[in-house]
Amino acid sequence: MLFLVFQVGADRFALEAARVIEVLAMVELQKIPGAPAGTAGEFVYRGEPVPVLDLCLLTLDRPSNHRLSTRIILLRHEPQPGVMKPLGLIAEHATELAQKHLGEFTSVGDALVAPDPRGRLRLLQLDKLLTPELRDLLAVYYFTQTLEPDAV
């Protein structure tokens, strides 16, 4: 299986490449009013607004650094079973790919970790990262998209 490798602070994370739509350069984000901690904002992707979370804000309480290697990973998020929506994740050092088997990831505490030549790789479990407030935000965000424009 192919994994996208990136960093959150000093930790290296892996995300199944099959879930990734595109890795984008950092863009200018619009703030979402009243959004909980961990949200970076939203931007328009091919004519459709997409919410963006900052992995560094979520786990380290600091925004991601402002470098070329800090990118937005656009992935397929499943807010409800059977519903696929795009979600952006800001990650640092999103520059690598790795070939791993899912079986190589072993459970260490509540994390799934695989050995790697450059240290260890943690599997990104987005569902565990999302706080109830963030889930609510995403649910409302995706719901308002489905409404007719004049109803909003």
Add this chain to the structure above:
Amino acid sequence: MLSDFKNRRRSEAAAPAAAPAAATTVSFDAARPMADCWQHIGVWGNGSCGELKAHLHCRNCPTYAAAARHLLDARPPAGYRREWTEHLAERHAAGPAGTPLLVFRIGDEWLALGIGVMEEVGETRPIHTLPHRREGVLLGVVNVRGELLACVSAGRLLGIEKGVGAGTVLPGKAAGRMLVVSHAGERYAFPVTEVRGVQHLVLPAEPPAPELDDQVMGAAGRSRVVWRGQSVCCLDEGKLFAALNRSLA
């Protein structure tokens, strides 16, 4: 930006105390404080680096890869975010019309095959002939990433006369290529004269009435289209593999 990077590397090389910024990202970098070692002891230097025995070329070395990653850690230039924001906000224009097909040439005959069956376009490699199979479509076996594959002559299968094909060859692309194709569990390799990459060709919905003297179309063709002034025979995957299986049986 690149010149900034070079200048920074030089200043780091001049003051080794500042260098370990990159060293933290690569596990065994600590033994080699040199920032642009490839220029000094690597393949662009005197080639004395001990790691070259293992990696053969600097581009295979993790230190070189770490330096490349370091390059991506530069600060974005002014207007970078603005530009990307505008670029990504635009809706996709409709994709190129037509079927994506790999266009290649055997002798003087231009052919196209669906990319769904295409596994690999590689360099030509030695074909090991098989005893008592000197004639016919099977040329022998080739080693593709450690696996022996039947190497066939698509030219003979389709009845293409060996042509010179001179004049149409792009500079640097005349060496010939080996295509590896697979369809329904069958894998074959076959040499071609030239590959022109994936092209989006618009195939006619109705297959035209076959011309009686068109041997290639008769053998495994689907339709003929004109691409850049040349007549390209689009091959039918099913017919091609059925013909290959028949000829090897």
